[in-house]
Amino acid sequence: MRTKPIVHIIGLGPGGPDLVTRGALDLIESVETQFLRTERHPAAVVMPHAQWFDRLYDTAASTDDVYPSIRDAVVRAALSDSEVLYAVPGSPVVAEHSVQLLLADERVEVRVHPAMSFLDLAWARLGVDPVAVGARLIDGYLFAEHLLDLSGSGPVLVAQCDNRFILSDIKLASEEALVDSVTVLHHLGLDDEAIFEVPWDDLDRSFEPDHLTSLWLSSVQRRVRPGRIRGRRR
Numbered sequence: 001m002r003t004k005p006i007v008h009i010i011g012l013g014p015g016g017p018d019l020v021t022r023g024a025l026d027l028i029e030s031v032e033t034q035f036l037r038t039e040r041h042p043a044a045v046v047m048p049h050a051q052w053f054d055r056l057y058d059t060a061a062s063t064d065d066v067y068p069s070i071r072d073a074v075v076r077a078a079l080s081d082s083e084v085l086y087a088v089p090g091s092p093v094v095a096e097h098s099v100q101l102l103l104a105d106e107r108v109e110v111r112v113h114p115a116m117s118f119l120d121l122a123w124a125r126l127g128v129d130p131v132a133v134g135a136r137l138i139d140g141y142l143f144a145e146h147l148l149d150l151s152g153s154g155p156v157l158v159a160q161c162d163n164r165f166i167l168s169d170i171k172l173a174s175e176e177a178l179v180d181s182v183t184v185l186h187h188l189g190l191d192d193e194a195i196f197e198v199p200w201d202d203l204d205r206s207f208e209p210d211h212l213t214s215l216w217l218s219s220v221q222r223r224v225r226p227g228r229i230r231g232r233r234r
Helices: 022-030 042-046 054-059 063-081 097-103 118-126 140-147 164-172
Strands: 006-011 033-036 083-088 109-112 136-139 156-159 181-186 194-199 213-217
Touching: 006 022, 006 063, 006 097, 022 083, 033 063, 054 063, 063 083, 063 097, 083 097, 097 109, 118 156, 118 181, 118 213, 136 140, 140 156, 140 164
Parallel strands: 006 083, 006 109, 033 083, 136 156
Antiparallel strands: 156 213, 181 194, 181 213
């Protein structure tokens, strides 16, 4: 009986090459056909021979078109070569839609290998046990929608805060300030790591975010309204 081709999925961790697991490095050494979701990651240097998909982000009409295209390219290669490696930033099981599409594809056998997530560094830097405080993780692109029905209070970690348009949408999601100040987590695990506070009103004009930026809101107490999502996800 013919077995299905194998897709190994690894994560490159939240920072530089020093946070890539030994298991991931072993797979990089042993699997010939390799793909990387984006080259825009500090640990991408450990995969110099990989094909990456940044061009899809630049040419696709929307991000909804990107991830099925990535899945199809990886699956085609697996059907041809019998075994391929697909790498993503951070952890393959945290906020990775392309991984979910591959797991649902019955043409291949998918093996997900654990990796450190940016969440591990975030909780360590904040000195927070997310379970103890009831923290929620929210995608910055869906900030207003996720918080629309929020009542009461609680801390929120906002990921995918990669441009000022998204920061503006977050700030304008409510007619009132959700918090007095926001903790910015920028380039965690890198030499230029920075953790700093900014006033809520200055959220979209006091610093330059990128794909390695997230926000910590220690206590969100007000209901919010839907806002326009104007940023382009990477």
